Amino acid sequence: MKKSTVLKIILIIFGLLLTALGSWRLFDPITFFENSGLILSNDVGLLNEARATGGVVTGFGLLILSGAFIRKLSYTSIVAAIVLFLGFGIARLIGFVMDGNPEEALIQGIVFELVFGLLAVFACFKYREKLLALK
Numbered sequence: 001m002k003k004s005t006v007l008k009i010i011l012i013i014f015g016l017l018l019t020a021l022g023s024w025r026l027f028d029p030i031t032f033f034e035n036s037g038l039i040l041s042n043d044v045g046l047l048n049e050a051r052a053t054g055g056v057v058t059g060f061g062l063l064i065l066s067g068a069f070i071r072k073l074s075y076t077s078i079v080a081a082i083v084l085f086l087g088f089g090i091a092r093l094i095g096f097v098m099d100g101n102p103e104e105a106l107i108q109g110i111v112f113e114l115v116f117g118l119l120a121v122f123a124c125f126k127y128r129e130k131l132l133a134l135k
Contacts (some may be wrong), residue, residue, distance in 0.1 A: 007078070007127045008068045014081050014116065015065025022061050027052030037103035060084045075132065078124045085117030 029050035033040040040046060057123045060080055067077020092110045096102060102110075 002084060004127050006132070007074065007123055010119065010123050011074070011077050011081070012067035014085075015061050015063075015068060015077075018057050018061030018084070019065060020061075021112050022057030022059070026051050026058055027054070029054065032121070038106075047085070057084070076089055078127075081120040082117055082124060083111045085120060087127040089113035089117055119130055 003038075016106055030040050030042075032054070032098075033050065040050060054107075056060075062072070062075045064081050066074075067073040089110055092102075092106065092113065094105075096110065
């Protein structure tokens, strides 16, 4: 069964976005955080944690991108997008409640993560039969 063009576009956009942002965080975490108005010190432990998260996001991005081209990975890829985007979005909302108002750039990040996560949920339900047929 042929995969939906819309689903493929969603997976490509999510995969490229996550791969680019994850790589940026992995290889240049100080500038990555400065872009959000945050100052990341040269503390080795903090840099290591920032890079580790960047590596995870890059890995998820590559997995999601692969799902656009490898049929058997499409379902896994859309579920990975749901987990990553909603995981980050919900965790940031918890931080927002517990820690107070973050910088405006981080609030925008929360909105994008939740919107992309919900878009992934929508795509999963909309194309569920096609996705399960590809497994």
